[in-house]
Amino acid sequence: MLLDNHGRQTTYLRLAVTDRCNLRCRYCMPEEGIEFAKRQELLTFEEIIFLCEVLSDLGVNKVRLTGGEPLSRKSLPQLVKSLGNIFPKMAMTTNGILLPPVLDELVGYGLNHYNLSLDTLREDRFFEITRRDDFAGTKRALDELLAKGIKTKINVVVLKGTNDDELGDFVALTQENKVDIRFIEAMPFNDDDGNHHLYLSHQEMLGRIQERFPNIERFSDEANSSSVAYRVPGFKGQVGIIPAFSRSLCGSCNRLRLTPKGTMLNCLYSTKGLELLPLLRSGIGREDLADLITEFVKGKHKTGHDTQRLEQQGSVFASMTSIGG
Ligand code: SF4
Numbered sequence: 001m002l003l004d005n006h007g008r009q010t011t012y013l014r015l016a017v018t019d020r021c022n023l024r025c026r027y028c029m030p031e032e033g034i035e036f037a038k039r040q041e042l043l044t045f046e047e048i049i050f051l052c053e054v055l056s057d058l059g060v061n062k063v064r065l066t067g068g069e070p071l072s073r074k075s076l077p078q079l080v081k082s083l084g085n086i087f088p089k090m091a092m093t094t095n096g097i098l099l100p101p102v103l104d105e106l107v108g109y110g111l112n113h114y115n116l117s118l119d120t121l122r123e124d125r126f127f128e129i130t131r132r133d134d135f136a137g138t139k140r141a142l143d144e145l146l147a148k149g150i151k152t153k154i155n156v157v158v159l160k161g162t163n164d165d166e167l168g169d170f171v172a173l174t175q176e177n178k179v180d181i182r183f184i185e186a187m188p189f190n191d192d193d194g195n196h197h198l199y200l201s202h203q204e205m206l207g208r209i210q211e212r213f214p215n216i217e218r219f220s221d222e223a224n225s226s227s228v229a230y231r232v233p234g235f236k237g238q239v240g241i242i243p244a245f246s247r248s249l250c251g252s253c254n255r256l257r258l259t260p261k262g263t264m265l266n267c268l269y270s271t272k273g274l275e276l277l278p279l280l281r282s283g284i285g286r287e288d289l290a291d292l293i294t295e296f297v298k299g300k301h302k303t304g305h306d307t308q309r310l311e312q313q314g315s316v317f318a319s320m321t322s323i324g325g
Helices: 045-057 076-084 100-108 123-130 135-147 164-173 202-212 277-281 286-298 304-311
Strands: 012-016 062-066 089-094 111-117 151-158 180-185 228-231 239-242 255-258 263-265
Touching (some): 045 076, 045 255, 045 286, 062 076, 076 089, 100 111, 100 135, 111 135, 151 164, 202 228, 202 239
Parallel strands (some): 151 180
16 A cells, blocks of 8 residues: 555556647647657556556556647557556546547547546637647547547636636536536746746636636535536536645645656656656566555655655746646
C-alpha cells in the first residue's frame, strides 16, 4: 500500500505518455522552439507496463492517460489494451481530435471515461486559444461520446478576459446532456509569458455562473475528487470547479504522476521526482522498485503550496505538457 506521511493513500496514477500535442494552447506551450523528448528518452510500452504492474500490486487501481495529447503517441491502443489487464479503472484526458477512429477499440479495452479539453464553444476563439483551426475535430469527439452514452467530462481552463464570458454557456450544456463541466483555475505555468493575469479564482467563477444560474447548488463530491461539485436543479449534468491554483483539496489527494521520460512526481507542483527510466533500463527487480516507490510516496508534501515552496526555486514552473496537467 502506498501511504504518505500525512495519512493519504495513493491509488491513482496520472500517466503522461507523450509531451507532444497537435494543439498549441497559449497557456501550455509556446508556438515554436519546443524541444520534444526523443523517442529513446521516452519510457517504452514494456517499461510502462512493468511499472504499472508494480503500482497495481501496491494498491493503485486507476490510471488516467494524459500528455501532451495522449493520442499523439503512436500505437496507443496497444498500450491501453495491456493497461486494461492491470487497472480496473481507466480514463483519458484528450482534446479528442484523434479520438473518433479509435474510440470503439479503446472502450472495448475498458477505457470508458473521457475528459475532453475544450476551453471555448466558439470556433474563432478556439483558434485564438489553441493556435490551431480544429474546433470541428474536438466537437466531433464530443458529439460521438455523448451519442454513445460514454461517461464524459469537459475540462475548461478558465482564462480571465478570454473565455470567462462563456461559463454560463458551458453550464447550459448540462441542462439536456449528461455531461460534467469542470472549470479549472488557470495556473501560472510559463509565467514568464505573463500568464498571471489570466487567473480567475474558484469564487470568482462561481459568482459569474450565479449571474446566469442563481439557483446553482453545491453537490456531493466524488471521493478523492479534484473538483468541488455543483449542479443546477433539474439539469442532467453537473458542474465542478478545480482549484488547481488555490489548492484547497490537497487533504484528499490520492494522485501520483509519471512523466513521459519516466520521472515519478508526487504532486502537480513537484519539480523533484524519482527518475525511473535509468533504473528500469538497468534491470531493477519488482521488489526493489516497489520499495523505492513506497519510500518516495511517503515523502509527499502535505499540500501543493508546501511542494511549491520546498521543491521549486523561483517561480518558473515546468510546462503543463511535460507533466501531464
Ligand atoms: S496540489 Fe499536489 S497535493 Fe494538492 S491536490 Fe494537487 S497534486 Fe495533490
